[in-house]
Amino acid sequence: MLTILAAGTTASLFAQTAQPAADQTVTTTATAAVKSATKPNGAIMPIPTRSAMLRGAYGPFRANNDLLYYHLDIRVDPEKQVISGKNTIRFRMLKDGTRIQLDLRETLAIDKILWNATPLKYERDTSAVFVDFPRTLRAGEIVSIDFYYSGHPDEYGRFGDITFKKDAAGHPWINTACEGDGASMWWPNKDQWRDEVENMDISVAIPSGLVDVSNGKFVGKTDLGDGHTRWDWHVSYPINSYDVSLNIGSYVHFADKLGDLPLDFYALPEDLDKAKVQFAQAKGMLEAYQHYFGPYPFAKDGYKLIEAPYSGMEHQSAVTYGNLFKNGYMGRDWTGVGISTRFDFIIIHESGHEWFGNSITAADPSDMWIHEGWTTYLEGLYVEYRWGKDDAIKYLNGLKPKVENLRPIVDESGVNAEPTEDQYFKGALMINTLRSVINDDAKWWPLLHNFYQHFKYQNIMTGDVVTYFNQQTGMNLTPIFDQYLRHARIPRLELLFGEAPGMVMYKWNADEDNFAMPVRVGAPSDWQIIHPTTEWQWMQTPLTKDQFQVATDLYYVDVNKQ
Numbered sequence: 001m002l003t004i005l006a007a008g009t010t011a012s013l014f015a016q017t018a019q020p021a022a023d024q025t026v027t028t029t030a031t032a033a034v035k036s037a038t039k040p041n042g043a044i045m046p047i048p049t050r051s052a053m054l055r056g057a058y059g060p061f062r063a064n065n066d067l068l069y070y071h072l073d074i075r076v077d078p079e080k081q082v083i084s085g086k087n088t089i090r091f092r093m094l095k096d097g098t099r100i101q102l103d104l105r106e107t108l109a110i111d112k113i114l115w116n117a118t119p120l121k122y123e124r125d126t127s128a129v130f131v132d133f134p135r136t137l138r139a140g141e142i143v144s145i146d147f148y149y150s151g152h153p154d155e156y157g158r159f160g161d162i163t164f165k166k167d168a169a170g171h172p173w174i175n176t177a178c179e180g181d182g183a184s185m186w187w188p189n190k191d192q193w194r195d196e197v198e199n200m201d202i203s204v205a206i207p208s209g210l211v212d213v214s215n216g217k218f219v220g221k222t223d224l225g226d227g228h229t230r231w232d233w234h235v236s237y238p239i240n241s242y243d244v245s246l247n248i249g250s251y252v253h254f255a256d257k258l259g260d261l262p263l264d265f266y267a268l269p270e271d272l273d274k275a276k277v278q279f280a281q282a283k284g285m286l287e288a289y290q291h292y293f294g295p296y297p298f299a300k301d302g303y304k305l306i307e308a309p310y311s312g313m314e315h316q317s318a319v320t321y322g323n324l325f326k327n328g329y330m331g332r333d334w335t336g337v338g339i340s341t342r343f344d345f346i347i348i349h350e351s352g353h354e355w356f357g358n359s360i361t362a363a364d365p366s367d368m369w370i371h372e373g374w375t376t377y378l379e380g381l382y383v384e385y386r387w388g389k390d391d392a393i394k395y396l397n398g399l400k401p402k403v404e405n406l407r408p409i410v411d412e413s414g415v416n417a418e419p420t421e422d423q424y425f426k427g428a429l430m431i432n433t434l435r436s437v438i439n440d441d442a443k444w445w446p447l448l449h450n451f452y453q454h455f456k457y458q459n460i461m462t463g464d465v466v467t468y469f470n471q472q473t474g475m476n477l478t479p480i481f482d483q484y485l486r487h488a489r490i491p492r493l494e495l496l497f498g499e500a501p502g503m504v505m506y507k508w509n510a511d512e513d514n515f516a517m518p519v520r521v522g523a524p525s526d527w528q529i530i531h532p533t534t535e536w537q538w539m540q541t542p543l544t545k546d547q548f549q550v551a552t553d554l555y556y557v558d559v560n561k562q
């Protein structure tokens with residue numbers, strides 16, 4: 001997954017870590033917001049461009065239809081670096097109308113758009129394509145159009161959206177990773193997050209001798225007799241447009257199984273031996289996540305792990321991998337506490353998105369913490385499954401130096417926003433805090449499992465998460481979610497000693513008026529749970545100010561002792 005790297009906000013993070021985290025990228029495209037404005041709370045927020053608004057808004061010409069199916073059927077020319085072909089787009093009208101909105105980057109040509117044999121008129125406005133029908137389409141009517149396009153897709157962003165590279169042996173190596181900028185950077189589609197097709201076919205014609213690995217189940221390959229071979233893939237589940245992926249290269253394949261689930265691995269020939277060792281971690285990853293959340297979401301499509309020339313991306317059922325076949329992140333201890341080096345960060349993180357990001361999807365990028373906060377928390381669950389709770393808590397607390405607390409995690413909706421990187425680390429620390437608030441693992445594990453099962457294959461917003469947690473726990477967790485997600489600051493526990501011997505006063509300092517959260521205080525060997533609100537309360541303690549502690553590894557809070 002991608003995160004915008006707004007100038008001056010996250011640069012310090014990456015100055016320390018040398019490279020952005022997995023699936024995070026510097027976005028500098030025309031579709032990204034480039035201006036900024038100061039919000040009332042002093043945070044710098046981007047001002048969306050017209051292009052970003054057209055891409056981000058779920059406007060009337062998107063809302064009047066419901067996607068059913070795509071067949072992306074293209075030819076890729078590695079030498080000319082050109083794509084040509086069509087996307088067949090099938091949708092059901094939800095309202096009467098004569099116009100729909102699709103998306104395709106301006107630099108790519110629209111050759112024609114056909115409705116059966118009828119050419120359709122269209123208007124382009126930045127990357128939006130408004131398609132007009134010669135008669136009113138009725139609500140409930142199912143319509144299929146063929147959108148023909150061609151051209152050279154320019155590279156943008158750190159991962160390039162689509163790149164035409166060569167491998168070390170000089171063979172073409174063409175890959176996509178386009179989450180932030182969008183799939184319309186290289187193919188025409190309804191490029192937003194709220195609506196997904198129910199299933200999809202992907203057909204890619206490439207020079208014979210090369211391999212294309214895309215999403216879904218491999219259907220077959222056909223020699224076209226003109227020096228090209230078409231590779232056909234079928235996706236049996238809803239899929240985000242940005243998850244649709246090409247991986248074209250001199251790949252070699254090896255396979256395994258986890259129960260009935262096919263595991264397929266693709267690496268360049270020179271990396272095959274390393275891949276056979278490193279990719280073996282996929283099984284343990286799947287076992288861990290299946291333990292917590294239930295079966296792998298895309299069983300009919302299988303699980304694939306594919307070498308790519310960038311760090312990694314969660315392409316649905318076709319996770320891409322570029323972590324140097326080393327543990328940690330690019331060989332480094334990602335959270336700096338000696339645990340990341342036990343496993344391959346990219347395999348564990350990107351594959352976690354199969355549950356959170358691909359199966360459960362945010363309906364707007366504004367709420368992308370549903371992908372990234374949860375998947376970062378899943379890293380902690382993987383650690384817990386393998387090495388126990390103490391190491392998981394240690395691992396998650398290693399994320400703290402990465403949090404900036406300068407902007408709220410949930411961003412503006414409807415403008416294709418790229419939330420702050422805090423969505424990863426602070427999101428995970430918030431979920432870890434919720435576990436401590438619930439304070440009963442016998443409830444926590446079913447809650448996580450049922451939360452995933454309740455929302456799987458759906459596109460949801462933060463409010464859906466909060467409502468579910470409130471309903472299932474019988475607690476009012478709204479102020480806690482809102483404080484962590486909708487404000488820049490974390491709550492600060494104010495502790496005032498010395499009013500009287502053996503007494504400490506306490507309250508929360510938070511932006512949410514009704515903020516109330518239990519927290520463990522006192523001595524680690526004998527924590528006491530107190531229930532601070534934003535009003536002063538007091539308790540007796542035999543501990544001195546120096547001895548009195550707060551369980552800040554279990555609750556992501558600031559503490560102010562006076």
Ligand SMILES: [Zn+2]
Pocket residue numbers: 001022023349350353371372375
């Ligand atoms: Zn991610």
